Structures are given as C-alpha cells and as structure tokens.
Amino acid sequence: MQFIQQLIQQLINGITIGAFYSLVALGYTMVYGVLKLINFAHGDMFMWGAYLGLTGFNVALAMVGQAGGWSILPIVIILMLTVALVGVLVERIAYRPLRSAGRLAPVISALGVAFILQSLARNVYGASYKTYPTGITPTGGLSLAGSARVSTMQIIVLITSFLLMGALYLFVQRTRIGTAMRAVSLDHDTSRLMGIDVNRIIAIVFLIGPGLGGVAGMIVALYYGSFDFTLGWSYGLKAFIAAILGGIGNIPGAMLGGMLLGIIETLGAGYLSPQWKDVIAYAILIIILIFRPTGLLGERVAEKV
Amino acid sequence: MYKKLALLLLVLILTMPLFTGCGPKESEAIKIGLQGPMTGDYAYEGQGFEKAVRMLVNQTNEAGGLLGRQIELIIEDDAGDPAQSALVAQRLVDTKVAAVIGAYNSTATEPASEIYNEAGILHITPSSTATHLTDKGFKRFFRVCFLDDRQGLFAATFMNQVLGARNVGILHDNSTYAQGLAEHTKRYAEEQGLTVSYYDAINPDDQDFSPILTNIGAAGLDVVYFSGYHAQGGLLLKQSGDLGLNINWMMGNASNNPELIQIAGLQNAVGTYITTEPLPKDVDYPEARQFVADFEATYGQSPDSVWWMMAAEAFNVIRYAVEQTESTDSEVLANFLHNEAKDINGITGPILGWDEKGDRIGTIHLAYIIDAGGNFVVNPQQP
Known part of the structure; x- marks a missing residue:
C-alpha cells in the first residue's frame, strides 16, 4: 500500500514537471516545423517570461497593494504580448536575413540571441536568485489515496x-x-504559390511560440517560487529533448515527449537516485531514437533530394 | 607638418612608461587579487566579498596605505566555475599580485590553488572548507574559515546530543564542498552510534526535488541534514512543505543565507536548524562590531553573510602579516603565518594561528534555528 501511494505521488510529481517541459517544447517544435530551425533562444524567452512576471507582480503590488487574484490576468496578457513581440523581433532581425544561408548560420544566430537574452536578464535583474512576492499562489491541496x-x-x-x-x-x-x-511546414515555395504569405505565417509562429513560452516561464516561477537567469538554459535543453523525443515539428509529439521525459526522470530519481536520473532518462531517449529516429509521433518522411 | 607632430607625440606617449617606470619600487601600489563568483549561482557571495574587501582596502589606503604604499585591489570573476577559476587565477598571476583572496566555493578554489602554488603566491580562501584542499602540501595556501570535518563533527554531535536523533538522513549536492561535509558528518554520526539510513545526493541544476522528497518523507527519519547551498536548500524546504511532508530539516553553512527563507517561504523555513560559523551580528568581538558598523555605514545594508566577513578577515590577515614582516614577499608572509602568527585580533574572533597544512586552528561553529519571524537565531541549546 505504501508502495502504491508513493508511486501515485511520484507520478503526480512527474506529470507536473512534464507539463512544464511540454509547454516549452511546443515553442521548439512549432519553429522547427515552419523553419527547420532549432530556436535555441526559445528557452531564454521562457526565462524572460519569469522575469517579466516578477516585474508585473511587483508593479501590481505597488499599484493596487495586492498581486494575487484577478490581477494575474492583465499581467499574463501584457507579459504574453511582450515576449511575443520579442519573439517576432528576434525572427525579423536575427533569423529572416539568414533564411537562405543554409542550416548552420541560423542555429549560430539563435545561440547568439540566447546568450544576449540571458546576459540581458542578468544585467537588468542581477545575478542572484529572484523570488515572487509571497501570497500569490494558493496553498493547500487534496489528499488522494x-x-x-x-x-x-x-x-x-x-x-x-x-x-x-x-x-x-x-x-x-x-x-x-x-x-x-x-x-x-511542408513546403515554403508551394505555399507561396498557393497564395500564402509565408513571412506572415512565420511571424505568427514567432508570436505564438514565445508567447506561450513566456506564460510557461511565469507558471514555472510561480510554482517553484525562485529562479535565476540560467532558468532558460536548463529547461530549454530538457524541452528541446522532449520535442525530439515526441517527434520534432509535431505538436502532440511535443506534449507527449514532455510528459514522458518528466515521468521517466521522476521515476528514475525516486526509485534509484537523483544522481542517476539523467543517465536513465537519456538512455531511454537514445533507445527510442534508435528504433524511431523521427521521434515517437514524428512522420516517417523520406529525405528530400 | 601635422604628421610629424603627431609622430613626435606618439613617441613621447609610448616612451612615457620608461621615465615614470624607473622610480623606486616602493612607491608602486601593492596589488592584491580577489577572485570570486561575481556572476552565476553564488554571485550574492562574490559581490559581498568585493564589498567587504574593498571597504577595508579603502580604509587602509585612506589611513596612508600599507608600508607607505597604496593597495590596488584587482577583482576577477570566476563565476564559481572551476574552468573559469583557472583562467582568472592565471590572469592574476600575470598581473603580479602579492597575495590573493578567494575563491568562494571549494570547486573553484581547487584549480586556482594549484596555479597560485606554482607561481609561489600567498593564497587565502575565505570560505572553501573542503578538507582535501590543504592536503596537497601547498606552503602558501591558508584558510581563515574552518574545515568541513569540524563542522561535520559539530553537526553529528548536535543531532545526537541536542536533538536526540537516532535515525538520520544526509543529503548533499555532489559539489566538492557539500559532499565532503556530508561524508564527514556521516562518519562522525556513525562513530557516535547514530544510524544513517538515508544518504544520497541531488543534482543542483534541478529545480524540482519532489521525487526524492517523496522518498525521504516515507523513510521515517528523525532529522535530515542537507550540506549543499541555499538555492537548493530553499527549494527543498518549499517543496517538502508543498508536499505536506513533516521533515525535520537541518542544513550546513552553505545554506546560511537569508535568501534561503525567501526561496522557501517563511512557513516552510521555520524550525530549520543551520550549523554554521556565527552570523556577523552574533560575533561578539570589538573588531567584529566595528566591521559590521562600518559596512552598514558604507553600503547601507548589513553584512548578511558570514563569508563576506571571512573575506574581510582574509584581507585583514594579509595586512597584518605585511605590517609585521614589513615585506610583501609571499614566502616571508607564509612563513610568518605558519610559525609566528598567533593571537591576532581577527574580525571573526581571535585567530589562534594556523597548523602546518594552513588550516586555521580552533572552531567557532554554532547551531541556529529559523524562528517564526524569519530570523536566524542562535539555538538555545548547543552541544
């Protein structure tokens, strides 16, 4: 009985972590879908969501004296729009000019943007751990089994x-x-021939992906209570892996990959040791990729010639 | 015409150092290096190091300097990272510093100490307490803090005698420092007849510790000792509270930081024990009170971390040794600290001296408890 209870608890823990990975993985997978680009800056846009949320709550505290309840709604909307705007700008400035420059240049450009966003956060907010004002998040919970x-x-x-x-x-x-x-995501040129404004669609992807990522950053910061400017790096890497695990470019795949990674990690940490959880998680990842190189839900497409 | 004039000017500028450089060597500033994590996870500590040491340097310079020479403080950021630590250590060696204070964490101090030893430079760490750092026979390496194994002994004795614990858990984070402290605590606890039925490590890059907390909560331990840093310590407290677990937490000196409570949330932090060197405000010596008062006057904040005070102490020791020996030669200074320095009025209490390995003699550990108001107060019972 004790074993079952513990297992249920560990699954709940795992699904929570998995939900975070999934939310961030969506951003990677959407951008990869339309651009075949791994947007390494996505994790740092997610991190900026956490910081902008912090500013939002502090402003709300200063203006209306409380930061909980319905004041979350305008904060979320402003934060989403801001991060989305950053996403669109990054695409316009750092990715679009490189779109015809092969696969490598945009990836390096994305890494550059990641470092810029990270250093910017450190310089603006400082290097120490930041915590959200207390009393925003509800306490308590439900007992199960x-x-x-x-x-x-x-x-x-x-x-x-x-x-x-x-x-x-x-x-x-x-x-x-x-x-x-x-x-x-299937073909830029053909889409253009069909009358689709490809640049506009890509801009919309960069509006939605980072917007969602920004909200995810705020939720993670709310849930764990503290974070620093390296937040984007650790989650970004895990979410990127989750996106590949599920099949990069595939939206349900990102969700599935995130959940799986979260649960596998948690069970590894809970039943063996936290020191071994990454070994277990990535060994499973490698095995899955050996048998399904395009990821769990990835399409088996023949390489274009 | 202008070209020639410009050329002449250029020649003059370039040769200027030749004229000014041949003055007596004594009038040059004494360079003292400070390396610490100015960025990264431990930036809070590194930036405090800088504040504390800079304040004393300015005070010394205003009072006429050291041996009639001004002190130039050279600060390098190692980000708490061993690779970067080796890099900045080499940079400090190249700028020909007379002595170095740093680094903060043992993982960063270790590679740096090799480089300073190679270069023959006096190196004092304010805060790296991993025992093996002084086991390498480096003649010019000292600490002003106290060893992990003494804190381990203190922690085991506290769990045994004050808490009356029989079945204990120990958790570290795989860093050089935390693992060392955890191992010593385990050894002393077992020597004192306690059962260490849970011993494991977390990964400090993680943010979610609920899997391991679920296990700890089910293990029925009297007390769990976490030897890692406050960022993870705070998350452990918060998440064990969120999971509704009643774990009796005790933490090592790396969690001795007000940010621990901010991260954990007060309701989750109350009742946590911390083994540590005394907080600056609890150090009851005139030198300590003077330091705290000066710090508050200079920066408008109190020195919250004992490690800032230890960094100041490291500078204080260097200053004292230079004054006593009237030398800035690392060899002379190191010999003085090893053999003659005794009963210095330190900022962190009387310095009894150093043993042959460079470890400060004695101990000043205390157990604190976080009270309902979120203050670290000295626990009424001490072993």
Missing part, C-alpha cells in the same frame, strides 16, 4: 497547461492560419 497528495498549485498548473496545449492544437488544426502553418 492516503499519503499521496496533489497541491492546489499543481492542479492549476496542469489545467492551465492542458488548456493552452489544447487551444494551440485546435488553432493549428481547425483555423485558416493553422492550415497555412501546416502548409508552410
């Missing part, structure tokens, strides 16, 4: 993540812009 417990904050995190992911999936599958996105 004896000692297993899911906190209110975990429930909020999971509901928010699934809502965002579901909305994105419907947007891509059911709307005209979403259809155009899928067309662009």
Whole structure:
C-alpha cells in the first residue's frame, strides 16, 4: 500500500514537471516545423517570461497593494504580448536575413540571441536568485489515496497547461492560419504559390511560440517560487529533448515527449537516485531514437533530394 | 607638418612608461587579487566579498596605505566555475599580485590553488572548507574559515546530543564542498552510534526535488541534514512543505543565507536548524562590531553573510602579516603565518594561528534555528 501511494505521488510529481517541459517544447517544435530551425533562444524567452512576471507582480503590488487574484490576468496578457513581440523581433532581425544561408548560420544566430537574452536578464535583474512576492499562489491541496497528495498549485498548473496545449492544437488544426502553418511546414515555395504569405505565417509562429513560452516561464516561477537567469538554459535543453523525443515539428509529439521525459526522470530519481536520473532518462531517449529516429509521433518522411 | 607632430607625440606617449617606470619600487601600489563568483549561482557571495574587501582596502589606503604604499585591489570573476577559476587565477598571476583572496566555493578554489602554488603566491580562501584542499602540501595556501570535518563533527554531535536523533538522513549536492561535509558528518554520526539510513545526493541544476522528497518523507527519519547551498536548500524546504511532508530539516553553512527563507517561504523555513560559523551580528568581538558598523555605514545594508566577513578577515590577515614582516614577499608572509602568527585580533574572533597544512586552528561553529519571524537565531541549546 505504501508502495502504491508513493508511486501515485511520484507520478503526480512527474506529470507536473512534464507539463512544464511540454509547454516549452511546443515553442521548439512549432519553429522547427515552419523553419527547420532549432530556436535555441526559445528557452531564454521562457526565462524572460519569469522575469517579466516578477516585474508585473511587483508593479501590481505597488499599484493596487495586492498581486494575487484577478490581477494575474492583465499581467499574463501584457507579459504574453511582450515576449511575443520579442519573439517576432528576434525572427525579423536575427533569423529572416539568414533564411537562405543554409542550416548552420541560423542555429549560430539563435545561440547568439540566447546568450544576449540571458546576459540581458542578468544585467537588468542581477545575478542572484529572484523570488515572487509571497501570497500569490494558493496553498493547500487534496489528499488522494492516503499519503499521496496533489497541491492546489499543481492542479492549476496542469489545467492551465492542458488548456493552452489544447487551444494551440485546435488553432493549428481547425483555423485558416493553422492550415497555412501546416502548409508552410511542408513546403515554403508551394505555399507561396498557393497564395500564402509565408513571412506572415512565420511571424505568427514567432508570436505564438514565445508567447506561450513566456506564460510557461511565469507558471514555472510561480510554482517553484525562485529562479535565476540560467532558468532558460536548463529547461530549454530538457524541452528541446522532449520535442525530439515526441517527434520534432509535431505538436502532440511535443506534449507527449514532455510528459514522458518528466515521468521517466521522476521515476528514475525516486526509485534509484537523483544522481542517476539523467543517465536513465537519456538512455531511454537514445533507445527510442534508435528504433524511431523521427521521434515517437514524428512522420516517417523520406529525405528530400 | 601635422604628421610629424603627431609622430613626435606618439613617441613621447609610448616612451612615457620608461621615465615614470624607473622610480623606486616602493612607491608602486601593492596589488592584491580577489577572485570570486561575481556572476552565476553564488554571485550574492562574490559581490559581498568585493564589498567587504574593498571597504577595508579603502580604509587602509585612506589611513596612508600599507608600508607607505597604496593597495590596488584587482577583482576577477570566476563565476564559481572551476574552468573559469583557472583562467582568472592565471590572469592574476600575470598581473603580479602579492597575495590573493578567494575563491568562494571549494570547486573553484581547487584549480586556482594549484596555479597560485606554482607561481609561489600567498593564497587565502575565505570560505572553501573542503578538507582535501590543504592536503596537497601547498606552503602558501591558508584558510581563515574552518574545515568541513569540524563542522561535520559539530553537526553529528548536535543531532545526537541536542536533538536526540537516532535515525538520520544526509543529503548533499555532489559539489566538492557539500559532499565532503556530508561524508564527514556521516562518519562522525556513525562513530557516535547514530544510524544513517538515508544518504544520497541531488543534482543542483534541478529545480524540482519532489521525487526524492517523496522518498525521504516515507523513510521515517528523525532529522535530515542537507550540506549543499541555499538555492537548493530553499527549494527543498518549499517543496517538502508543498508536499505536506513533516521533515525535520537541518542544513550546513552553505545554506546560511537569508535568501534561503525567501526561496522557501517563511512557513516552510521555520524550525530549520543551520550549523554554521556565527552570523556577523552574533560575533561578539570589538573588531567584529566595528566591521559590521562600518559596512552598514558604507553600503547601507548589513553584512548578511558570514563569508563576506571571512573575506574581510582574509584581507585583514594579509595586512597584518605585511605590517609585521614589513615585506610583501609571499614566502616571508607564509612563513610568518605558519610559525609566528598567533593571537591576532581577527574580525571573526581571535585567530589562534594556523597548523602546518594552513588550516586555521580552533572552531567557532554554532547551531541556529529559523524562528517564526524569519530570523536566524542562535539555538538555545548547543552541544
């Protein structure tokens, strides 16, 4: 019984981490879908979401004297728009001019943007750990099956993540812009011949991906309470791996990959040792990639000649 | 015409050092290096090092300098990273510093100490307490802090005698420092007849420790001692609170930092024990009170970390040795510290001297507890 309770608890822990990986992985996978570019700056846009959230809550505290409750809504909207704007600008300045320059140059450009965003955060906010004002997040939780417990904050995190992911999936599958996105991810030139404004679609991808990433950054910071300017690097790397695991370019794949990575890591840490969890997680990753090189939900497309 | 004039000017500028450079060597500034994590995870400590040492350097310079010479403080950022530490250590050696203070964490001090030893430069670490650092026979390497194994002994004795614990857990973060402290604590705890039924490490790059906390919570331990740094310590406290676990936490001196409470949230931090050197405000010597008062007057904040005070102490020791020996030669200074320096009025309490390995003699550890108001207060019972 104790074993079952512990297992349930570890699964809850794993799904929570997995939700974060999934949210960030979406940004990688969307950009890869339309540009075949690994946007290494995505993790740092996510990190900026955490910092902008911090500023937002501090401003809210100063203006209305409280930072919880409904004041979260305007903060989220402003933060999403700001990070999205940064995403569009980065695409316009650092990626678009390099689009015809082969695969390597844009990746290096993306790494450059990542370092710039990271250093900027360090210089603006300082190098020490930042914490959100207390009393924003609800405390308490529900007991399930004896000692297993899911906190209110975990429930909020999971509901928010699934809502965002579901909305994105419907947007891509059911709307005209979403259809155009899928067309662009197949072939830029043909899409252009069909009357799709490819640059506009790519800009929209850079609006949605970083916007979602920014919100994810705020949720992570709210959940863990503290972060520093290296936040984007660790989550970015894990989320990138989650995106590959699920099949990069595939939106449900990013969600699945994130969840799997979170759960595998957690079980590895819980049942063996935290020191071994990365060994286990990446050994499984390598095995999956050996049998499915395009990832779990990746399409098996013949290499274009 | 203008070209010739410009050329003449250029020649003059380039040869200027030749004229000024042949003055007596004594009038040159004494260069003292400070390396620490000015950025990165431990930036809070590194920036405090800089504040503390710079204040004393300015005070010394205003009072006429050292041996009639001004002191020039050269600061290098090692980011707490061993690779960068080796780089900046070489840079300090190249600028011909007379002595070096640093680094903060043992992982960064280790490669640097090799380079300073090679170059024959006096090297004092304010805060790196890994025991093996002084096991290499480096004649010019000293610490003003106290060793991990003495803190380990103190922690084990505290768990045994004050907390009455029988079944304990020990957690570290795989860093040189935390692993050393964890091993010593485990050894002393077992010597005192305690059972260490849980011993493991976290990965400090992680942010989510709920998997391991779930296990610790189910293990039925009397107390868990975490020997790592405050950023992870705070997260451990917060997440064990969020998971609804009743873990009796005790942490080592790397978690001795007000940010621990900020990260953990007060309700999760209350009741946590910390083994550490005393906080600056609890050090009851005139020199300590003077340092705290000066620091507050200069920076408008109190020196929150004991390591800032230790950095000041390292400078204080260098200053004292230079004054006593009237020399800036590392060999002379090191011999003086090894053989003659005794009963110095230190900022962190009386300095009894150093043993042949360069370790400061004695110990000043205390156990603190975080009270309901979020203050680190000296625990009423000490072993």
